[in-house]
Structures are given as C-alpha cells and as structure tokens.
Amino acid sequence: MSDRKTAKDFHPQILRLFDRYVHGDISRRDFLAGAAKFAVAGMTAVTLLQALAPNYAMGQQIRPDDPQLDTEYLTYPSPKGYGELRAYLAKPKQINSKLPLVLVVHENRGLNPHIEDVTRRLALAGFIAFAPDALFPLGGYPGDEDKARALFSTLEQDKTQQDFIESVRILQKLPQGNGKVGVVGFCYGGGMANFLATELPDLAAAVPFYGRQANLDKVAAIQAPLLIHYASDDERVNVGAKAYDDALKAAGKNAQSYIYPDTQHGFHNDTTPRYDKEAATLAWDRTIKFFKKHLS
Numbered sequence: 463m464s465d466r467k468t469a470k471d472f473h474p475q476i477l478r479l480f481d482r483y484v485h486g487d488i489s490r491r492d493f494l495a496g497a498a499k500f501a502v503a504g505m506t507a508v509t510l511l512q513a514l515a516p517n518y519a520m521g522q523q524i525r526p527d528d529p530q531l532d533t534e535y536l537t538y539p540s541p542k543g544y545g546e547l548r549a550y551l552a553k554p555k556q557i558n559s560k561l562p563l564v565l566v567v568h569e570n571r572g573l574n575p576h577i578e579d580v581t582r583r584l585a586l587a588g589f590i591a592f593a594p595d596a597l598f599p600l601g602g603y604p605g606d607e608d609k610a611r612a613l614f615s616t617l618e619q620d621k622t623q624q625d626f627i628e629s630v631r632i633l634q635k636l637p638q639g640n641g642k643v644g645v646v647g648f649c650y651g652g653g654m655a656n657f658l659a660t661e662l663p664d665l666a667a668a669v670p671f672y673g674r675q676a677n678l679d680k681v682a683a684i685q686a687p688l689l690i691h692y693a694s695d696d697e698r699v700n701v702g703a704k705a706y707d708d709a710l711k712a713a714g715k716n717a718q719s720y721i722y723p724d725t726q727h728g729f730h731n732d733t734t735p736r737y738d739k740e741a742a743t744l745a746w747d748r749t750i751k752f753f754k755k756h757l758s
Contacts, residue, residue: 466520467513467735469726473500474695477736480514481698481727485570486615490608514735515607518575521733524582530555531585538632543625544599544618549592550578552585553638560640562757563633564589565658567626567651569731571610572597576733577648584646587750589757590639594629596622614650623661626654630662642666642757644686646749647673648730652691652699656706659684667756669749672699672727675706681713689752690719691745696727720745 469477476497483493490511497507505513526533533552540547550573553561564584568577573595584591597603599621600613633643644667647655652673659668660680671691676684688710692703703719710717722729722741729738730745 469736469738471735472510472514476500476510476514477695477726478697480511481696483511484607484611485698486611516574516576516731516733518579518733521576521731521737522579523732524579524586526578526582528582528586531582533582533585536632538628540625540628543621543623543628546599547594547625547629548598548602549573549594549629549632550581551590551592552578552581553590554585554588557638561588561590561638562753563636563639563641563643564591564753564757565626565629565633565643565645566591566593567645567647567654568593568596569649569651569728570614571607572603572614574603574607574610576731580648583746589753590633590636592629592633592636594625596625623654623657626658627661630658630665634664640757644668644753644757646753647671649673649728656688659686659688662686667753669752671730671745672696674699675702678705678709681706681709681715684710684713684715684717687716687752687756688718689748690717691730691749692719692721693725693727693729693741694721694723695725699727720748
C-alpha cells in the first residue's frame with residue numbers, strides 16, 4: 463500500500479513510548495501524554511496511537527480459506543497447566559509423507575489474526591503448524607488489543623508455561639507429523655521459545671524473534687539448535703542479548719543470533735508500522751531454511 467506508514471514516519475521517542483505501552487510499562491494515558499509532545503500538524507496523540515495499532519487486514523498474506531490448506535481449532539487437555547487449551551492447526555491439504563511440526567507462540571495479546579496468518583504461512587511452506595491461545599482459559603483472544611494485553615497480564619505464568627509444554631507434546635503425537643517439533647515465537651513468544659528450549663531436551667529447534675532470553679543458569683540444559691532474531695533498536699530486549707550469546711557459546715551450544723539493522727521490536731509483524739519488509743523477509747527465509755534443516 464502506498465500510504466502504509468513505516469517506523470521512519472514516527473519520532474523515535476514515540477516508538478519507544480509505544481513499545482513501553484504495549485508491554486505494560488506505562489498506561490495509555492502516559493503514552494498519550496508523552497506522545498502529545500511530538501504530535502505534528504494533523505496528528506494528535508490519539509491518532510498517533512491509532513496509526514501504530516495493528517491493521518490485521520493489511521497484514522494478511524494467506525486467506526483463512528486458502529484451498530491449499532486444512533485448518534481447524536483443536537481443544538485438548540493440559541492437566542499441569544490451566545486444564546484445557548485451544549489451538550489453531552494449519553497443514554497442507556495434500557500430505558504424502560510425515561511432515562515436520564512447528565509450534566507458533568504469539569505475542570502478549572493471545573492468538574490474534576496475525577499469528578493465525580503466520581501459522582498458515584508455515585503450513586504453506588510444508589509444515590504442520592500449531593498455534594495455542596494462552597488466553598483461552600480467560601475466554602480467548604477478545605478481539606481488542608488493549609483488552610487482550612490486560613487479560614494477558616493476569617495469567618499465572620507457571621500454568622501458561624505448562625500449557626505450552628503440553629502443546630509440544632500434543633504436536634509430537636499428531637499422526638501426520640514426523641514427531642520432530644520446532645518452536646517459533648514473537649516477543650512474549652520469543653521468550654517462550656527460549657524457555658521451552660531449556661525445558662524440553664527433545665525439542666528439535668527453536669527460533670525466538672526479539673524475545674526475552676532464557677535464564678543463564680539453564681543454558682546448559684538446552685539441546686535444541688537456536689536461531690535468534692533481534693531488532694537493532696530494541697533496548698528492552700537487547701539488554702540481555704550479549705550475555706545470552708556468550709553463555710550459549712561458552713556452553714558449546716548450536717546457536718546463531720542475528721541483529722537486523724535499523725529495525726524496531728516487532729519488525730516481522732506486517733500489521734503495524736514497525737514492520738520492516740526487508741528484515742522480515744530475510745529473517746523468515748532463514749527461519750524456514752533452519753526448520754527444514756533440523757525438522758526433516
């Protein structure tokens with residue numbers, strides 16, 4: 463779209479305020495008060511916030527009814543977590559052999575339309591992709607970003623972590639899969655990908671996008687190869703990046719991290735102005751190749 467805004471259309475401080483707002487560090491009122499100082503002609507703080515918010519229709523790459531895919535929602539027990547979980551499953555319609563498996567972990571807003579679209583992208587690339595909704599025990603993704611973030615902050619993370627561990631186990635058992643599971647996650651999901659790598663010695667691969675690093679004292683437990691994507695302008699996440707890289711290297715782990723120049727946190731999410739097409743395409747190509755190598 464020719465009128466699509468990019469990160470360069472916003473003052474860097476507005477982007478920093480927005481990042482703090484969407485991760486719960488400041489309130490909506492605080493964002494509006496801070497952004498008002500940088501509002502330009504024709505743009506108020508409110509319109510700035512609206513311009514930065516996701517537009518799911520703009521970011522959709524694959525229709526939910528794509529004829530090449532089979533998709534469905536599955537509900538399954540998670541006895542060590544919240545008791546029951548729901549996930550979006552996408553797979554190629556034509557399956558001639560056992561397929562590799564990918565768990566998709568959303569951001570801090572639950573299973574929204576963007577993550578479902580990412581799940582379909584993986585299915586078109588030849589994977590069985592499975593995207594749980596951590597908000598299902600609280601009623602599921604509510605269709606409103608602010609409500610979703612507010613709900614997300616009330617989750618008991620110990621239970622949610624167990625829900626995602628159980629999701630890997632469910633995925634491993636799918637009859638059309640080859641049993642090899644990789645995980646890709648974004649923001650909160652990137653942190654979950656790192657966590658799962660420390661908890662599951664049989665995880666076959668992990669790809670965190672700009673997610674919080676795993677506890678350094680658990681690095682020794684990681685067996686899965688890691689492909690780690692960082693945005694260059696992401697101080698909140700990157701503060702732990704070097705220590706994590708150093709710990710992985712010192713422990714002799716199979717890990718490669720990339721920092722994408724001139725990008726913002728969320729650069730892969732093509733529903734917002736923080737999206738960077740060049741970096742997102744490169745990171746995604748690397749991800750698909752990585753999964754094909756380690757999950758086949």
